Amino acid sequence: MRCPSALANESDRLKALAEYGLDSERPLPNLAPIVQLAVRAFDVPGAAVNMIGRDEVFFAASEGIGDCDKSRDVSFCAHAITQDDVLVIEDAKLDVRFHDNPLVTGPNPIRFYAGVPVRSPDGHALGALCLVDSRPHASFSDDDKARLKDLARLVADRLELRRLSVASELGTSKFERIAATSPNGIVAFDSHGQITAINPAAEAIFGHAPGSVLGQPLSLLLPAWRRSELAKLTRAPGAVGEQMTAIQQDFIGQRADGSAFPLEIAWSCWTEGEQANFGVVIHDVTQQRRQEDQLYRLANFDDVTGLPNLNLLHLRLEEEMAGDRGTAVIMLGIEGLQEISDALGHNVLLRVLQRVASRLKQCVRTTDIVARVGDSQFAIMLGGVGDPLRAREAAGISLAAISRLILVDGQEIRLAAHCGLALAPSHADSPQELVSNASLALQAAMQEGKGPSFMFVPALRMRAIARRLFDTELHQAVEREELQLYYQPQVRLADGGLAGAEALLRWNHPERGLLEPAAFLSALENNALAPIVGNWVIDTACRQAERWRAVLSPDFRMSVNVFAAQFGRGNLRSFIRSAIDRYNLPPGSLELEITETTVLDDEARFLPLLEGLRDDGIKLAFDDFGTGFASLSLVARYPLAHLKIDKSFVQRAFVSDKDRAIVQAITDLAHRLGLEVIAEGVESRRYLDFCKDIGCDEGQGYLFGKPVPAAEFEAACRRRYNPNIRTA
Numbered sequence: 001m002r003c004p005s006a007l008a009n010e011s012d013r014l015k016a017l018a019e020y021g022l023d024s025e026r027p028l029p030n031l032a033p034i035v036q037l038a039v040r041a042f043d044v045p046g047a048a049v050n051m052i053g054r055d056e057v058f059f060a061a062s063e064g065i066g067d068c069d070k071s072r073d074v075s076f077c078a079h080a081i082t083q084d085d086v087l088v089i090e091d092a093k094l095d096v097r098f099h100d101n102p103l104v105t106g107p108n109p110i111r112f113y114a115g116v117p118v119r120s121p122d123g124h125a126l127g128a129l130c131l132v133d134s135r136p137h138a139s140f141s142d143d144d145k146a147r148l149k150d151l152a153r154l155v156a157d158r159l160e161l162r163r164l165s166v167a168s169e170l171g172t173s174k175f176e177r178i179a180a181t182s183p184n185g186i187v188a189f190d191s192h193g194q195i196t197a198i199n200p201a202a203e204a205i206f207g208h209a210p211g212s213v214l215g216q217p218l219s220l221l222l223p224a225w226r227r228s229e230l231a232k233l234t235r236a237p238g239a240v241g242e243q244m245t246a247i248q249q250d251f252i253g254q255r256a257d258g259s260a261f262p263l264e265i266a267w268s269c270w271t272e273g274e275q276a277n278f279g280v281v282i283h284d285v286t287q288q289r290r291q292e293d294q295l296y297r298l299a300n301f302d303d304v305t306g307l308p309n310l311n312l313l314h315l316r317l318e319e320e321m322a323g324d325r326g327t328a329v330i331m332l333g334i335e336g337l338q339e340i341s342d343a344l345g346h347n348v349l350l351r352v353l354q355r356v357a358s359r360l361k362q363c364v365r366t367t368d369i370v371a372r373v374g375d376s377q378f379a380i381m382l383g384g385v386g387d388p389l390r391a392r393e394a395a396g397i398s399l400a401a402i403s404r405l406i407l408v409d410g411q412e413i414r415l416a417a418h419c420g421l422a423l424a425p426s427h428a429d430s431p432q433e434l435v436s437n438a439s440l441a442l443q444a445a446m447q448e449g450k451g452p453s454f455m456f457v458p459a460l461r462m463r464a465i466a467r468r469l470f471d472t473e474l475h476q477a478v479e480r481e482e483l484q485l486y487y488q489p490q491v492r493l494a495d496g497g498l499a500g501a502e503a504l505l506r507w508n509h510p511e512r513g514l515l516e517p518a519a520f521l522s523a524l525e526n527n528a529l530a531p532i533v534g535n536w537v538i539d540t541a542c543r544q545a546e547r548w549r550a551v552l553s554p555d556f557r558m559s560v561n562v563f564a565a566q567f568g569r570g571n572l573r574s575f576i577r578s579a580i581d582r583y584n585l586p587p588g589s590l591e592l593e594i595t596e597t598t599v600l601d602d603e604a605r606f607l608p609l610l611e612g613l614r615d616d617g618i619k620l621a622f623d624d625f626g627t628g629f630a631s632l633s634l635v636a637r638y639p640l641a642h643l644k645i646d647k648s649f650v651q652r653a654f655v656s657d658k659d660r661a662i663v664q665a666i667t668d669l670a671h672r673l674g675l676e677v678i679a680e681g682v683e684s685r686r687y688l689d690f691c692k693d694i695g696c697d698e699g700q701g702y703l704f705g706k707p708v709p710a711a712e713f714e715a716a717c718r719r720r721y722n723p724n725i726r727t728a
Helices: 008-016 029-042 077-082 142-169 172-181 200-206 229-236 287-298 310-321 337-344 345-364 387-405 431-447 458-479 520-526 530-553 566-567 574-583 596-601 605-613 630-637 647-650 657-672 684-691 711-720
Strands: 047-053 057-061 087-089 112-119 125-133 185-189 195-198 245-254 260-272 274-283 329-336 370-373 377-383 406-408 411-413 416-424 453-455 481-494 498-509 513-514 555-559 589-596 619-625 642-645 677-679 698-700
Touching: 008 125, 008 589, 029 047, 029 057, 029 125, 047 077, 077 112, 077 125, 077 377, 112 142, 112 185, 125 142, 125 310, 142 185, 142 260, 172 574, 172 596, 185 596, 195 387, 200 245, 200 605, 229 370, 245 416, 245 677, 260 287, 287 310, 287 377, 310 329, 310 370, 310 377, 310 431, 310 458, 310 498, 329 387, 337 431, 345 370, 345 377, 345 387, 345 406, 345 411, 377 387, 377 431, 387 411, 387 416, 406 698, 431 453, 431 458, 453 589, 520 530, 530 555, 530 566, 530 574, 530 589, 555 619, 555 630, 574 605, 589 605, 605 619, 642 647, 642 657, 647 677, 684 698
Parallel strands: 416 453, 498 555, 555 589, 589 619, 619 642, 642 677, 677 698
Antiparallel strands: 047 057, 047 125, 087 112, 112 125, 185 195, 185 274, 245 260, 260 274, 329 377, 329 416, 370 377, 406 411, 481 498, 481 698, 498 513
């Protein structure tokens, strides 16, 4: 057992404790409500305000704690007062300081403890407010700590009243000395409500000159006090008996200039002998309320437009939907805002958003809500509207308002928008579900060409649930190593030799069997797992390439598809360098395949990285060329080694002269730019002859081999491909 450390200012601390006139024989009734509240709030069997004396401790108040060893050496609270934060012991039997403590090993053992120091106005630790339990607790959160500290501040306020009472018993000079040193406002008064004492801090709070309020009614400072519980007690002081009662309440105070301000007070009334005594400890919470108001605005309003935000929208929807009336939500998505910011500046964008907000407010009734719920999204709540026709009409009016010309600093700006609609109770039972369904409808309108507006249908929710399940399954697939690589040969058309292979991702799903990329790739590409899986593919393919360069061909090249998300991580280049070093590969033995649409999304970011990879010797290829939206000039700008002509062109070449001409033109252009061409979809001798005739350098397709696991690929290549024998 470790005994608690003695404090450096122990003598001053004990002197401060003595000013409260506390001892083990006289607990303070005004603290009882706090420890009772602590027991309920934290769901523990025991709580106490434990004061730490020189050698022993004693309870100023306790709830649910029986007789126990009161020596300071075994006290948990004596440890708590040595630190500023909450002392939390989740399981005392596992803590080296307490595992052999008599309070832990004896009857009614303490297993869990949480205690926070209770301090005097000048900062001395008088004791601790503590929670105890005979069972260990798994955790005590930061929120729990904050709540316990709040209760400790209430304890300190009530103890300050006790210090005031003790000082008054010792005479006016003692009271004035004690009150004068308190940073809290303190006011004492008699059973008639006449002010008998006030300290400088209280005079400063209320703005009165020293001594000017003595003998005046308390209503001069607290106009509403006569309607409080405190006033009832002053009218019947005998009902108090020997009790001391303290309650934390909010009051409105009145300054000397007549202005009102919010107060937080702890008040007490007690009798000693026949004399009733009353007092209050006062906190001016003007600044606190101002900060709370500011926090409320930050939590509930958009700082750009002044509109309610998503949080407040949910609150208003909850109120509206509780009335069993129809409610509609229109979710509006505005396009082109980033382009406005890029071209005209952020300040112009802010003014555009403010204009949009103003127009939308003009489109609705005063009882409706317009909110900004995202960077480019607004929402409208239509109370009492359950008719889809009325909701569509309101949506059309809002879209028309957004599309009208906006003039900012002489600049003409036109916006386009889509919207999704959802109704309650038809589509949702809760605010969150209603907003979510409207968002799903907006996505359908924007991404699926459903038109400028789209009404929610249950199928959208089912698809969202399926995507969520798929996302979870993808994470499990990575954890369970269900992903694997298949390999498809790439063959030189000139001599039929094996040039290399493309590594293709497959998913061995435990229920649906082997899944090809079409079933899951779009979900993976938009998932946080994409960089992790992409790097695993590179590493696995490089390890396989090392073997096949040894057993199949010293010039074997491995092609790997790269996710756009891998470029965003910023470490793709260094990861590839480490992979080829790890497997002793020459840089040219690895080729990265990218799509046109990938690089077009952020050319300024992709191009420097691709040039760096080219400088490292890594080969680059455009995959599925011709299916995207890239211009031919893109081929000249990018550091490519290969173009892969999409199989759709190759296989249509025998049906369409135009497609045949496109394949021929792409091949000729690539050769003029110093690039080699790989034809995909070579599935028959006819396709092979065509690709050779137009000058394609390599081919890939079922004629040469289907994608198969590594072992099958190696066995097939040993049988079929020899770089020195031409195809028959």
